[in-house]
Structure formats: structure tokens, C-alpha cells
Amino acid sequence: MRLVVLGLSLSSSWGNGHATTFRALLAAFAARGHDILFLERDTPWYASQRDLAAPDYCRLEFYADLAGLQRWCSEIAGADAVIVGSYVPDGAAVGRFVQEVAGGITAFYDIDTPVTLARLERDDCDYLSSELIPGYDVYLSFTGGPTLDLLEDHYGAPAARPLFCSVDPDSYPPLDVKKRWDLSYLGTYSPDRQPMLERLLIDPARVMPDRRFVVAGPQYPADIDWPANVERIAHLPPADHALFYSASRFTLNVTRADMIRAGWSPSVRLFEAAACGTPIISDIWDGLAELFVPDREIILAFDGGAVAVALAQEDDVAAAIGRAGRARALAGHSAAQRAAELEAYLSEAMMRRAEAPALAVTG
Template sequence: MKVVVVGLSITSSWGNGHATTYRALLRELARRGHDIVFLERDVPWYAANRDLPEPPYCRTILYQNLDELFLRHAPRIREADCVIVGSYVPEGIAVGEWVTANAGGVTAFYDIDTPVTLSRLRRGKCAYLSRELIPRYHLYLSFTGGPTLGALERDYGAPRARALYCSVDPELHYPIPRPHRWDLGYLGTYSDDRQPTLERLLVRPALLWGEGRFVVAGSQYPEQIPWPANTGRIEHLAPESHREFYTAQRFTLNVTRRDMIAAGYSPSVRLFEAAACGVPLVSDRWPGLEEFFTPGVEILVAENEKDVLCYLRELPESERLGVARRARERALAFHSAARRAQELEEYLNEC
């Protein structure tokens, strides 16, 4: 197929999780024989932080504004077998209206932020998708599964809503035998709604266990946050550095955003990445978690700092390694980028 993707970014992973998702998925689609063009709005904050300016598996074209997009790329849209528009695309409503009016093949909206999108739609404050636009896409690809898929079809008029969860790239994420620098680490961009959970499940354990070693990696954290003395900070990690970061931890922490908890069935890509690296996961609790990893067997669930400290200080080493091994097996079997590419093909064939 000829596939055109209009997405937030594939060239820069700075401050977003979209780039790594697109990179792994499109690489696997290309391996399956598809011809792919990625159209990305050229914005200053990504221009200053391009860690993959020219992906080798697709043609990436930067555009400056809507006029340029509409005038230069209309033929591509008409001739493509499939056009996918991603969430958070600048002026995404106008982009979506143009795509659905002019595309000659299947049109799909790829929502990498489904719970956030639906929350904004309910408040009438979504800049990249409207209620009126949803029925015009042939396919709604959602990072969130479970009951949300039925709601998208029933309440929003999506002709087909299908889960296309985040995934892991096994070529980038795999175990590395090495000494551990940290007992517990966390990787994620700052958000107001995640911070209280991060305080509860990492900062408080660090304060209570002075001998422990902790680390938080991610951009946009306010400078005034008082991190404990035994908690390191890394401002930004490029995707190719994630493996080294995870494998330097005895355990890694997953924290879920409020909207994702409310919707359920919204796994973070960090879950699959860390699992593929063979690092045991400690996570907050959210509906649908057991669909991806079995609590107590493949993942450790923590409600408070006492749970976290119990895992860090009391879990036998054999069980720590067992949790990590079982999670890795599950992630590679069901949540690889190759699996997602196959699922996407199946959805497009439905259309």
C-alpha cells in the first residue's frame, strides 16, 4: 500500500511519546512492503531537538503551514491507499477535514492520547479533533481499548473503533547484564496529574530509605521541585538511551495519567519498553492492567510508599528476576511493533 501519515512528530522525541511510536510502527510497515510518507509540521521546539531527522524506512517531509500542506501534498492524499492523521497534529481539525474530503483511500485517525482527547471533546476544547469530524474517518485507531471503543462508536459515531496500543521495539529494548546504578527509576515527561503519584511512589520511598538510590528522567519538570538527595535527575533521554537507563535499575516505576486511569485499558509505552529490557515493573493500579500483565506474576502493583519499599528491600532476588522474565515474554509475544503493524493491516483490510 501507499500510506501517508500526518503526525505530530517522527523526527524528534523531545517532550512527546509520539515519535517512538511512529518510528517502530512505520519501520515494521515498511518491512511488510508498504511505501510510507510522513508529513510533519516544522515547529521550533522539535527543530531544535531532532534525534532522527531522516528515518530510513519512510520519506519524511516537513511543512510550514496549512497552505503548504494543502497545495503541495493534495496529490499524495488522493493517490494513497491509506491516510492516517494523528492526535495533537497542529490545526488537526482543519487537516482532518481536508484529508477526509480529498483522500481516495481509507482514512484513519490515530489517537495516541485517547482519554485526553475524549476529555477535551466533552469540554469543547480539543484543538485537533471535533465530534463532527470523527464519523468522517473510516477508522478510529485508539491507544485505549476496553469500553472506550464501544463509546467511540456509540456516542461519537466512529464507523470502526479499534485498539492500536503502543508497542515496544525489540531491536532497541533488550536486557543488558550490568551493575545497577539505581534501585528504582522513573522515565516520563512532567504532568500535573502524574506528579502526586510520583511523589507517593518514588519521592517518599527515597526520603524514607536514605540508603536507596533513585532517579527521575524526563523534561519539563518545574525547577522548584525539591528532589531528595538520593534522587538523581536526567533532563532528557533520547530513545536510543532508554535501554541503558532501564537496565541500570533494579526496578522501574510506571505512573499513569488521571485521564488514562479513568478510561482504563491505556498502557504506557514505558511498560512495554522496560519489560522488554528485562526490568521488573512497579506500577500504580488502573482498570484493565491485567489485560496486559498479570499483577503479582508479571508486574508489581503499588498503592503507597510502603508497598514500594517492600518490593525494593524484601522481594527475593529470584522472584525479582522471575517477574522480569515473565513480563519480557509477555511483551515480546503480544506487544511488539511487528504485532502492531500486522494488526493495522487487518484493520485496514476490514475497511
């Protein structure tokens, strides 16, 4: 299969989770024998923070603006499938261009589905419009559950399919290192995540000065009052993620507000931490218990008190939860499994496209 992907970023993981998602998925997809071209908008922010210049599993090319996409017309037209990702700059215009030019099937990969739908309702989404959704042969969604029905029934998506994030087990192994922190958190600052981070990490840190905490990720405002026992790491490249998680007795999963409301929206950090065998403390949302069994593979926390109880557990109990979480992540959420799902969804869309003329003639 010849696949063209127009995504937010593959070259830079700075300040976004899209790059690590695409890297794991596309490397595994290429391993299945497919040819991939990734087109990335050349933006100053990511250009100055690139940590993957030349992937060995796909061609990575850059375009300066919408006019610059014309250079790739023949590749887009000749591809078996073209995927446009969420948060692509001028993504709505990019989507219209792709739908006009592509000769094969087209797909939208929404790594931010609840946020996207909330923005569509407010009519302030610049990377997708309601009018474009029916024109994509398949809507690949980071969110499962009832949201898939909404995409088909309300927005007219021909086929909405769940394509959760995943983890490359080779990149996220458990490491035998000394524990530096009792509780860690890895994530870019987000205003709607911050209240939960305050509740589940910052507030507990204030009342447990003997415990060690760390928050890694960029864009946190300078006026946040970090307790003295909370270490800050401004940016943690993917190559250091496994070491970070392995050095944590527990790690925290915090979900954006729109994704909590929608449910069934696991973050890439959830599977990466689990693959490292680090026991996870998570906020609570619909669908999470279908991914990890509470109290056995993950710990659910609604406030700082629940976090304190979790941190007080014996190391052998915590390790058992970490091992069980790792087993679940590897069994159901590896990049190889996601690549197989993507191949199946695209093949299904191709089959529908091929059958459509015959059905029209028959009708």
C-alpha cells in the same frame, strides 16, 4: 499499500512519546512491504531537538503550516490510506483537509484517547472535533475496553479499534550492566501524573535515603523538591533507553489521570521497560491485569509502602518478574504484531468502503 501519516513528530522524541511509537510501528509496517510518507509540522520546538533526521523505512517530509499541506495534495489523494494523529498542530483543520482530499480510507490514530475525550467534552480540543469522528473510516485508539464502544455509540465512529503502543525488541534488549538505581522513572512531566509520582517515588525516596532513585524526562518545574537520593536526567534519547532500564533494579510506570479513569491505556514505556527485562512497579487501573499478570509479570502499587516492599525483594525474585514481563511483552506487544494489526484494520476499512456502494444499490 501506500500510506500517508500526518503525526505530531517522527523526527524528535523530545518531550513526547509519539515519536517512539510511530518509529516502532512504521518501521515494522514498512517491513511488511508498504510504502510510507510521514508529514510532520515543522515546529521550532522539535526542529531544535531532532534525533532522527532521515529514517530508512519511510519518507519524512515537513510542512510549515496548513497552506503548506497543499504541496502534498497528490500524495494524500493517491494514498490507499491516510492517518492523522492526535496532538497534530491545527489537527482539526488538518483532519478536515484530509477527509476532503483523500481518495482512499482515512483514519485517526489517537495516542491520547482519554485525554482527547475529556477535551472534547470540554470543547477545547484543537486537534479533533466531534463532527470529524464519523468522517474517519477507522478510529485507532491507544485505549481499549469500554472506550471503544463509547467512540462508536456516542461519537459515531464507523469502526473504533484498539491499537496500543508497542516495542521494537531489537531496540530494547536486556543489557548486562551494573545496577545504578533501585527505582527509576522515565517520562515527561505532566501535572496530572505528578501526584502519583510523588506518592510512588518521591515520598519513598524521602523515607529510604539508602536507596537510589532517578527520574528522567523534560519539563519538570524548577520548584519540585527532589530528595538528595533522586537523580535527575533532563532528557534521555531513545538510544539510551535500554541502558537506562537495564541499569534499574525496578522501574516505575505512572499513568495520567484521564487514562487511569478510562483503563486499558498502557503507555509505550510499559512495554519498552518490560522488553528490557526490568521488573515494573505500576500504579493500578482497569485492564492492566489483562496485559501483565500481577505479582508474576508486574508489581502493582497503591502507595509508597507497597513500593518499599517491592524494593526489599531479593534480586533473584525481581529478576524472575523481569523475565516474565519480558516474555509477555515480546509475545503480545511487539512492533511487528502492532503492524500486522494496523494492516488488518486498514484492510478491513477498505473492504467496508468497497462493499458500501454494492450495499447501497442492493438496498
